[in-house]
Amino acid sequence: MKLSGGRILMESLLENQTDLIFGYPGGAIMPIYDALYDYKDKLKHVLVRHEQGAAHAAEGYARLSGKVGVCFATSGPGATNLVTGIADAMMDSVPLVCITGQVYANLLGTDAFQETDMIGVTTPITKWNYQITKPDEVAETIAKAFYIARTGRPGPVLIDITKNAQIEKADFKYPQKISIPSFKLPGKPNDNLVKQAAKLINNAQKPFLIAGHGVIISKAFNQLKTLAQKADIPVASTLLGLSAIPSSHPLSMGILGMHGKYSTNVLTNQADVIIAVGMRFDDRVTGRLSEYAKQAKIIHIDIDASEINKNTIANVAINADAKSALEALIPKISKNEHTSWLSEFNRLDQIEFEKVTTKELTPQNNKIKMAQVVNMLSDKTKGRAVVVADVGQHQMVTARYFKFQKNNSFLTSGGAGTMGYALPAAIGAKMAQPQTEVIAIIGDGSFQMTIQELATIAQEGIAIKIIILNNKFLGMVRQWQDLFFDKRYSFVDLKNPDFVAVAKGFYIYGEKVTSYSDLEKAIERLLKAKKSYLLEVEVEKETNVFPMVPAGASVEEVRLE
Amino acid sequence: MNITITIYSENKPGVLYRIANLFLRRKVNIESLTVSEIKSEDRSRFTIVVKEDLSLVAKIAKQLERIIEVSSVEIHTDNELIFKDAALIKISKNPKVVKKLDSIISLLKASIAYQNDKYIIIEKLGTEEDIDLLVSTLEPFVKETVKSGRIALPKNGQ
Ligand SMILES: Cc1ncc(C[n+]2csc(CCOP(=O)(O)OP(=O)(O)O)c2C)c(N)n1
Numbered sequence: 142m143k144l145s146g147g148r149i150l151m152e153s154l155l156e157n158q159t160d161l162i163f164g165y166p167g168g169a170i171m172p173i174y175d176a177l178y179d180y181k182d183k184l185k186h187v188l189v190r191h192e193q194g195a196a197h198a199a200e201g202y203a204r205l206s207g208k209v210g211v212c213f214a215t216s217g218p219g220a221t222n223l224v225t226g227i228a229d230a231m232m233d234s235v236p237l238v239c240i241t242g243q244v245y246a247n248l249l250g251t252d253a254f255q256e257t258d259m260i261g262v263t264t265p266i267t268k269w270n271y272q273i274t275k276p277d278e279v280a281e282t283i284a285k286a287f288y289i290a291r292t293g294r295p296g297p298v299l300i301d302i303t304k305n306a307q308i309e310k311a312d313f314k315y316p317q318k319i320s321i322p323s324f325k326l327p328g329k330p331n332d333n334l335v336k337q338a339a340k341l342i343n344n345a346q347k348p349f350l351i352a353g354h355g356v357i358i359s360k361a362f363n364q365l366k367t368l369a370q371k372a373d374i375p376v377a378s379t380l381l382g383l384s385a386i387p388s389s390h391p392l393s394m395g396i397l398g399m400h401g402k403y404s405t406n407v408l409t410n411q412a413d414v415i416i417a418v419g420m421r422f423d424d425r426v427t428g429r430l431s432e433y434a435k436q437a438k439i440i441h442i443d444i445d446a447s448e449i450n451k452n453t454i455a456n457v458a459i460n461a462d463a464k465s466a467l468e469a470l471i472p473k474i475s476k477n478e479h480t481s482w483l484s485e486f487n488r489l490d491q492i493e494f495e496k497v498t499t500k501e502l503t504p505q506n507n508k509i510k511m512a513q514v515v516n517m518l519s520d521k522t523k524g525r526a527v528v529v530a531d532v533g534q535h536q537m538v539t540a541r542y543f544k545f546q547k548n549n550s551f552l553t554s555g556g557a558g559t560m561g562y563a564l565p566a567a568i569g570a571k572m573a574q575p576q577t578e579v580i581a582i583i584g585d586g587s588f589q590m591t592i593q594e595l596a597t598i599a600q601e602g603i604a605i606k607i608i609i610l611n612n613k614f615l616g617m618v619r620q621w622q623d624l625f626f627d628k629r630y631s632f633v634d635l636k637n638p639d640f641v642a643v644a645k646g647f648y649i650y651g652e653k654v655t656s657y658s659d660l661e662k663a664i665e666r667l668l669k670a671k672k673s674y675l676l677e678v679e680v681e682k683e684t685n686v687f688p689m690v691p692a693g694a695s696v697e698e699v700r701l702e
Numbered sequence: 703m704n705i706t707i708t709i710y711s712e713n714k715p716g717v718l719y720r721i722a723n724l725f726l727r728r729k730v731n732i733e734s735l736t737v738s739e740i741k742s743e744d745r746s747r748f749t750i751v752v753k754e755d756l757s758l759v760a761k762i763a764k765q766l767e768r769i770i771e772v773s774s775v776e777i778h779t780d781n782e783l784i785f786k787d788a789a790l791i792k793i794s795k796n797p798k799v800v801k802k803l804d805s806i807i808s809l810l811k812a813s814i815a816y817q818n819d820k821y822i823i824i825e826k827l828g829t830e831e832d833i834d835l836l837v838s839t840l841e842p843f844v845k846e847t848v849k850s851g852r853i854a855l856p857k858n859g860q
Contacts, residue, residue, distance in 0.1 A: 323711060323770065325773075
């Protein structure tokens, strides 16, 4: 049967179990939207208010549903508005298929109205991209797009479809097999390397596990826990590795890196064996590379061969997905105990507790600190909500103080640090898990980057809990200006709108708290609300986030004040 | 150090763009580039020469392998390879050079590709140094020289 390219796209999306699309229409994608009109009951479409929101919402959906996130945008400005979200997904290995409309094939290269070369623009920020100019390419290309987005290390794929290819008809036959001869599937963990890794771990006095996003992506939660427990190994997490192991687990040592814990940073440079699982030794994790864990033997498990030896040299590198590598490793690991090594973590945690944590959590003069909000929220939800944090001080405070009990319950923009991520990502997260409490924690600056998605929330009638931690500053930049630029506060203070009134304008109920004594009740009202709810919390203006490994310093130079 | 990167890929449009993009990101200059089709397999071979640290090139090679259309990447130092460039050298048909031409050509292993009453075009396959030597021997009669990028094969199997 002959179908239009637009209809073939719908059929192909259904073949890939797509049930939700985030998008925004326009001229060059209208035939696709016209086809979508007939598929409304099978393919739900969420109309965002800016294409960046569509990409982040698709990211949130992908990360919590385990499916590939799908978004639509028109050519030119619609497509370029997706770019930030695509770059974000590339950095954080999130599987997306982004469909962009394009001018008619016969106009390509002529600077036609709303023609932007999206293949050129997105080549460095996609796992793969392709331009379709004929309807008979649609089914096979979409099949490939989904396969590539979700297989191996996940990532975003962009498919640009010229308008004629959306309108013209072709025979629809969905390919049963996808042939990409050059596609490199990650291998099985190499036996010999697994043995070498096991030997290092079994002989280690001070072994140290680092869990990255790869643990979450490959759902290696049990394997991580089993390995840690069997050999009695402390586990630290990267920013995106948080919630790979419950925070309450006795071997969970919390976050490491720039705003990680004192213990995890200092002891990185004392461990004798580091087992890095599904992480990529980002500079925010390693600090000054030349002084990073030089004493340690490094076992690096990663699905992406190009991550191995990219930043640090591994003594043993297992190029496989985290779950299969850990499964291979566990039977070869002997039971062990590392009591005195573990007590080192506790000793340093105690120092951090005295120097930082107590100060941040103890109420003073009825002002509110970010840490108090997150800590209270964590207690009240028993750490069982899905938390979506934006970018800045509030993000680091959330990472430090929320005690994640559920696996894969923390979404944030890690590699790219994209302000504006949280609100749209929370929409995707909530739509992936409608029964789960989804809480977005957002700075006053970040909120204004994608604030228009409040309208999307209202239109969809979904219940997202939004906490604005308002310090009236671009806080993280102010912190750097305070610490490293002689307190020269250059363009970081914000005259903000009345956020509660803004929310109200979007038909979302909200309230504002300014004093500590009102905080608890306000959080309770937020959590009790059946609908979306915005809580603006006026927090102390000039609190700095510690511990901190200053950029370019060694991890052991982590500062407590 | 000269490093030769050999990239095998699907024979599809846009692969060169993706490859070049990676070199751009790493700010590595491409000294020479040859692309050819492997007809029997519908694949392409890119032979790229860069002057860089082996360790950096090894990282780039792994990143090149992330390109979906790329099936494999090899890197070699010069001593592991037989490598050649091709050159065409156009000289004026001056009696002074015509007289010596036969002996130059046979000594420096070149040959005449074409001639008319004004010009002679000489072809030469060899290393860059071989070609430079031939060109300098033929100066000042050389009108124009064109060189190809490197083609290379490893001496041993991989
Ligand atoms: C799109 C984007 N622009 C700029 C930055 C740089 N930046 C990082 S944190 C930050 C301040 C964030 O301010 P706010 O959202 O108010 O959070 P706070 O740090 O005050 O908690 C800025 C400007 C960024 N990460 N992303």
